[in-house]
Amino acid sequence: MLLEIAGLKAGYGGVTVLHALDLEIGAAETVGLFGPNGHGKTTLLKTVSGLVAARGGTIRFDGVDITNRKPGHIVELGLVHVPQGNLLFPDCTVAEALSLGAWPRRARPREAANRARIETLFPRLAERRRQKIHGLSGGERQMLAIGVALMAEPRLLILDEPTLGLAPKVRGELAAAITELAGGGLPMLVVEQDLRFLGAVCPRLALIDRGQVVLEAPSATIDEAAIMSRYFGDAA
Amino acid sequence: MTRRGVVIGLAALGLLAALPFVFPVPYLRHIFILAFIYAVVASNWDLSLGYGGIFNFAHVAFFSIGVYGYGILTKLAGWSPWAALAAGGVLATLAAVLVAIPVLRLSGIYIILVTFAFAQLVLQLVVSQSGLTGGMMGMVGLPTFQIPGYNLARDGKLGYYFGALALLVVSTAFLRAFVGSRLGLAIRALRDDPDYAAARGISVARQRILTLAASAFFTGVAGAYYAAYLRIASPDAFGVSLLSLLLSILLLGGLASIYGPVVAALVLTFLSEASVDLGPWRHIAIAVVIIVVVRIWPGGLWSALRRLSS
Amino acid sequence: MSGDALVTIAVSALVLGSLYAVMALGLAVVWSSLGIFNFAHGLFMTLGAYVAWQVAAGAGWGLWPGIVAAVAAAMAVGAVACELLVRPFLGRKDVVLVAVITTLAGATLIENGVLLAWGGRPKQLPPLATGTVNLFGAALSAHEAVIVAITPLILLAVWLFLGRTRLGAALRAVAQNHEAALLMGLPAARLYALAFALAAGLAAIAGIFLGAIRFMSPAMGGDPLLKAMVVVIFGGVARFAGPVVAAYLIGLIEAVSTYAIGLYWTPSVLFLFMIGTLMLRPQGLFGGARR
Ligand SMILES: Nc1ncnc2c1ncn2[C@@H]1O[C@H](COP(=O)(O)OP(=O)(O)O)[C@@H](O)[C@H]1O
Ligand SMILES: [Mg+2]
Numbered sequence: 023m024l025l026e027i028a029g030l031k032a033g034y035g036g037v038t039v040l041h042a043l044d045l046e047i048g049a050a051e052t053v054g055l056f057g058p059n060g061h062g063k064t065t066l067l068k069t070v071s072g073l074v075a076a077r078g079g080t081i082r083f084d085g086v087d088i089t090n091r092k093p094g095h096i097v098e099l100g101l102v103h104v105p106q107g108n109l110l111f112p113d114c115t116v117a118e119a120l121s122l123g124a125w126p127r128r129a130r131p132r133e134a135a136n137r138a139r140i141e142t143l144f145p146r147l148a149e150r151r152r153q154k155i156h157g158l159s160g161g162e163r164q165m166l167a168i169g170v171a172l173m174a175e176p177r178l179l180i181l182d183e184p185t186l187g188l189a190p191k192v193r194g195e196l197a198a199a200i201t202e203l204a205g206g207g208l209p210m211l212v213v214e215q216d217l218r219f220l221g222a223v224c225p226r227l228a229l230i231d232r233g234q235v236v237l238e239a240p241s242a243t244i245d246e247a248a249i250m251s252r253y254f255g256d257a258a
Numbered sequence: 259m260t261r262r263g264v265v266i267g268l269a270a271l272g273l274l275a276a277l278p279f280v281f282p283v284p285y286l287r288h289i290f291i292l293a294f295i296y297a298v299v300a301s302n303w304d305l306s307l308g309y310g311g312i313f314n315f316a317h318v319a320f321f322s323i324g325v326y327g328y329g330i331l332t333k334l335a336g337w338s339p340w341a342a343l344a345a346g347g348v349l350a351t352l353a354a355v356l357v358a359i360p361v362l363r364l365s366g367i368y369i370i371l372v373t374f375a376f377a378q379l380v381l382q383l384v385v386s387q388s389g390l391t392g393g394m395m396g397m398v399g400l401p402t403f404q405i406p407g408y409n410l411a412r413d414g415k416l417g418y419y420f421g422a423l424a425l426l427v428v429s430t431a432f433l434r435a436f437v438g439s440r441l442g443l444a445i446r447a448l449r450d451d452p453d454y455a456a457a458r459g460i461s462v463a464r465q466r467i468l469t470l471a472a473s474a475f476f477t478g479v480a481g482a483y484y485a486a487y488l489r490i491a492s493p494d495a496f497g498v499s500l501l502s503l504l505l506s507i508l509l510l511g512g513l514a515s516i517y518g519p520v521v522a523a524l525v526l527t528f529l530s531e532a533s534v535d536l537g538p539w540r541h542i543a544i545a546v547v548i549i550v551v552v553r554i555w556p557g558g559l560w561s562a563l564r565r566l567s568s
Numbered sequence: 569m570s571g572d573a574l575v576t577i578a579v580s581a582l583v584l585g586s587l588y589a590v591m592a593l594g595l596a597v598v599w600s601s602l603g604i605f606n607f608a609h610g611l612f613m614t615l616g617a618y619v620a621w622q623v624a625a626g627a628g629w630g631l632w633p634g635i636v637a638a639v640a641a642a643m644a645v646g647a648v649a650c651e652l653l654v655r656p657f658l659g660r661k662d663v664v665l666v667a668v669i670t671t672l673a674g675a676t677l678i679e680n681g682v683l684l685a686w687g688g689r690p691k692q693l694p695p696l697a698t699g700t701v702n703l704f705g706a707a708l709s710a711h712e713a714v715i716v717a718i719t720p721l722i723l724l725a726v727w728l729f730l731g732r733t734r735l736g737a738a739l740r741a742v743a744q745n746h747e748a749a750l751l752m753g754l755p756a757a758r759l760y761a762l763a764f765a766l767a768a769g770l771a772a773i774a775g776i777f778l779g780a781i782r783f784m785s786p787a788m789g790g791d792p793l794l795k796a797m798v799v800v801i802f803g804g805v806a807r808f809a810g811p812v813v814a815a816y817l818i819g820l821i822e823a824v825s826t827y828a829i830g831l832y833w834t835p836s837v838l839f840l841f842m843i844g845t846l847m848l849r850p851q852g853l854f855g856g857a858r859r
Binding site: 071072073093094097098102103104105108109110111112113114119121122123125126170171174 | 734737738740741744745747749751752753754755
């Protein structure tokens, strides 16, 4: 198993958000995570990457216990998290952000090659190399955020709602890039609201509900309409 | 104020009033006089910093303006000490309004810098105008208060003791009334949620000016009283060591509590006076205490005690 | 005004501007990366001057070893100060206020430490260069000429470090988005300590500049810190150029005002200038950022 989460509990102040959550990701697997807003998807990802403290349970990455380790340590192991709505560093340039992405020691040797690969994947970033990040569009910023993560040579890439709030055209571009990454054999954990997109990228889906994984199934067997009405329809 | 609060307050007042007769030691009275004055300064600072949330680091300058205002008016302009006492408060209030003007449009760190710079520049001005202020040497031999037929410094400073106590009582009553008033509520609303308060029509500018002005008056009076009591006006009144002492009083006392700084002033003035002989070590000790208190009891000792007792 | 007077004013403006630029840059580095103002900054200057004096004059090993020792000592103390006085409070809602209090306390600690170690008697550092230099008919000391000449090089070095190296970019990044920086594996705590160390090293250099012009005392950092404070209020910290240009401008204002109306009124002139600027442009003369 690449990632094993068992009985994970986490929250903020007096509020518990994750209630003994279990989830596993296999060696070369890409898993899609979905569920209603505010049910703990982002909290789960942040706990995995060390930003939010785990209050119980364990997280193992490639056999190593990473529960409550420092974010830097977790990145160094190759678990890289692209946060939701990542604004990056407004006053840095695109090139600077990419070079900072190669901060982990194990990513240094292949920095130039990775940069070239990323600029092929997102040609727009190559065009904007010298520009400050605050001048980028939302879509470009998301591409850069993924590019920065790829610079760290991830062994598992975590994406939190990468297409949130983007126009359909850019969404398509990003979806294509993510599909390409998955096709290239990079294991991923992707959170998305768009089930069709998620199903196309991820062979297996997990549904999170009130801080627990309540359903795991191959995407092909998931009845999109039923899920939508069960988990999103009631409220609508 | 609760009934219990009134009882405790009156009991404390009674104790302080009886004290000079129970322990007729002039040195003890001297320390209490200083403590009462520092308590006035610190609790008024609490009004702008704790209640108003205005990071005003010119507060010590308001005190010094009271000190020098008294010195210059009595010694050079020949004013009566009592008039100069009131003038100290008025001058400090005017200075506060002056400081408030640039502060109105700023926030956070910039307020700290501008007010701190104001205080330092007033100090440089005082030091440089040696014809008026005596420069680095300061002014000595200032006139003291006289009541016809009685010198306040007689009977082992008894008059000054009760004068300072009265000043503290009046200032504290004023602060309590201010904080409990509609204006006080508006000030706190503004501190806690500026956007909401502004949306409710509370004017940021007006509240800030009023808060600063209100916090300056008794501070300036305390400065003048201090000058009359010690009969000197010296640049030390601007110094970082007085600032540190006042800050530690506020920190130990806890922000936004008024009584906290008053109690802390009594405690810390004693410690500070007791450690005068330690020289540099005294300042080092105060600095370490400040850092440790901020680390361990973020809300001040007062609130830590209250939490313990509840 | 005679030509001589103009040159005198210009030289004085450049010397003051250099001193303030080196000081203010350190303040700006800490402020822009940690979001706090370091009131112990003036004491890093004092410490640098005294360590340099100890090595150069006290032990007699010469000025250059003294400079190296001063910068190294100040950097080490700066990093420790960051760890003890600031980092424990980062993330607290009242961090801005708390940092004022703790760095003031830190300043008291260092000042009295210096007093205990070296006493209060005035000392003076040997100059960076001896003799005088003739500039358009005005004589200035070689020491001041060196200050004026090498300050731009120091500023350039810092600019290159912040703008052209990965470490410099990391310093800026951690200031702009702490969470994203952590997720990229940037060592935030060490970067904060580095920002402090860099600032302290710059302050030590300023101390060496000043220690040969005026007499050294434990309180010698107070006035340059105040001026540097005015500089950053004036120029903002949003861009590198802000504090640097403002430093030379304040140096000029101070030089002109000292010449025209005397030393005594200069603080008031500076203050009026600062207030005036803030009234017209609350974001500082060159600032674009909100405050
Ligand atoms: N920083 C925070 N402090 C307190 N509560 C939070 C914080 N972040 C999220 N929450 C709460 O935790 C719950 C889960 O949020 P989140 O993990 O962001 O959900 P999702 O990503 O599934 O939309 C929500 O109820 C949210 O209000
Ligand atoms: Mg989310």
